[in-house]
Amino acid sequence: MTTSPDLNAAGFDTLGLAAPLLAALADVGYETPSPIQAACIPVLLAGHDLLGEAQTGTGKTAAFALPLLQKIDLKRAVPQALILTPTRELAIQVAEALQKYAHHMPGFHVLPIYGGQSMVVQLRALSRGTHVIVGTPGRVMDHLERKSLVLNNLSMLVLDEADEMLRMGFIDDVKWILEHTPAERQTALFSATMPDVIRRVAREHLREPQEIKIRSATSTVVTTSQSYCQTHSGQKLEALTRILEVEDDFDAAIVFVRTKTATVEIADKLEARGYSVAALNGDLTQGLREQVIERLKAGTIDIVVATDVAARGLDVARISHVIN
Ligand code: AMP
Numbered sequence: 012m013t014t015s016p017d018l019n020a021a022g023f024d025t026l027g028l029a030a031p032l033l034a035a036l037a038d039v040g041y042e043t044p045s046p047i048q049a050a051c052i053p054v055l056l057a058g059h060d061l062l063g064e065a066q067t068g069t070g071k072t073a074a075f076a077l078p079l080l081q082k083i084d085l086k087r088a089v090p091q092a093l094i095l096t097p098t099r100e101l102a103i104q105v106a107e108a109l110q111k112y113a114h115h116m117p118g119f120h121v122l123p124i125y126g127g128q129s130m131v132v133q134l135r136a137l138s139r140g141t142h143v144i145v146g147t148p149g150r151v152m153d154h155l156e157r158k159s160l161v162l163n164n165l166s167m168l169v170l171d172e173a174d175e176m177l178r179m180g181f182i183d184d185v186k187w188i189l190e191h192t193p194a195e196r197q198t199a200l201f202s203a204t205m206p207d208v209i210r211r212v213a214r215e216h217l218r219e220p221q222e223i224k225i226r227s228a229t230s231t232v233v234t235t236s237q238s239y240c241q242t243h244s245g246q247k248l249e250a251l252t253r254i255l256e257v258e259d260d261f262d263a264a265i266v267f268v269r270t271k272t273a274t275v276e277i278a279d280k281l282e283a284r285g286y287s288v289a290a291l292n293g294d295l296t297q298g299l300r301e302q303v304i305e306r307l308k309a310g311t312i313d314i315v316v317a318t319d320v321a322a323r324g325l326d327v328a329r330i331s332h333v334i335n
Contacts (some may be wrong), residue, residue: 031115040270045070198216
């Protein structure tokens with residue numbers, strides 16, 4: 012399949028995001044919004060409630076985190092947004108993502124609160140003031156009951172992985188929290204599936220939500236054999252070079268990475284290990300991009316390290332391996 016190169020896909024700057032957030036996105040190297048981001052960001056910025064059906068890996072964290080951050084008044088260190096997650100790991104991960112996207116928002120504070128962590132530590136952190144809380148339902152409820160967490164100023168509430176919260180038995184806690192937050196808040200509910208119970212929560216607690224459904228629409232041709240390799244993040248480069256060494260039918264490969272910084276980093280490292288490699292990302296002009304593809308076709312390079320966007324529609328017959 013050959014499609015025209017899609018380097019002009021609308022960027023984050025068309026979605027209405029403020030300069031500090033665009034700067035943070037440039038820092039992390041995201042080139043274009045994922046479909047769920049393109050769909051959700053304008054809706055949330057406009058103040059609508061949202062019911063999103065999407066799985067992890069679609070970029071849903073940034074889809075709610077960016078508009079949420081845009082609405083934060085940094086001058087008031089009171090919880091203005093609450094994100095509920097099913098697990099402590101996800102709470103920490105979401106808090107870290109917020110911190111990263113708020114890199115150019117001086118004085119911004121986000122606090123993860125979850126069961127298992129010392130109450131003393133949490134009470135102290137809460138008393139110091141924070142703009143956003145990311146927490147698991149049980150512990151959030153606990154703090155609300157103790158009045159160590161006051162949500163009078165809450166303007167945004169996100170339920171992340173609602174079906175997981177249901178599966179883990181938190182749904183009554185979630186409903187209780189929904190009932191104990193200001194009714195005029197904006198609410199976004201994300202769930203990978205939409206069982207009836209979740210739909211009912213949405214019907215009762217969301218106001219005319221816009222529904223956004225993102226299917227993870229990646230399909231692979233049947234003649235492709237697929238395998239995966241489990242490794243630690245620190246050993247990914249080792250694993251990659253081992254795979255390249257042991258694959259008998261290796262001719263040329265395309266390696267997909269998430270960010271344009273990573274394309275250059277990995278390409279440099281592979282080159283240092285003796286491979287003929289080039290990076291392919293959205294920073295390249297159309298002319299340079301075509302040059303890379305011509306060189307891959309002609310066999311002067313064997314590996315292209317690319318972002319998804321930059322490699323869209325790429326059609327090179329000699330590619331024997333694709334590595335994600
Ligand atoms: P999530 O679905 O929110 O768990 O995100 C999955 C991964 O995609 C995370 O590692 C994000 O850092 C990354 N990511 C999110 N949005 C983008 C984007 N627009 N471009 C590149 N990577 C992204």
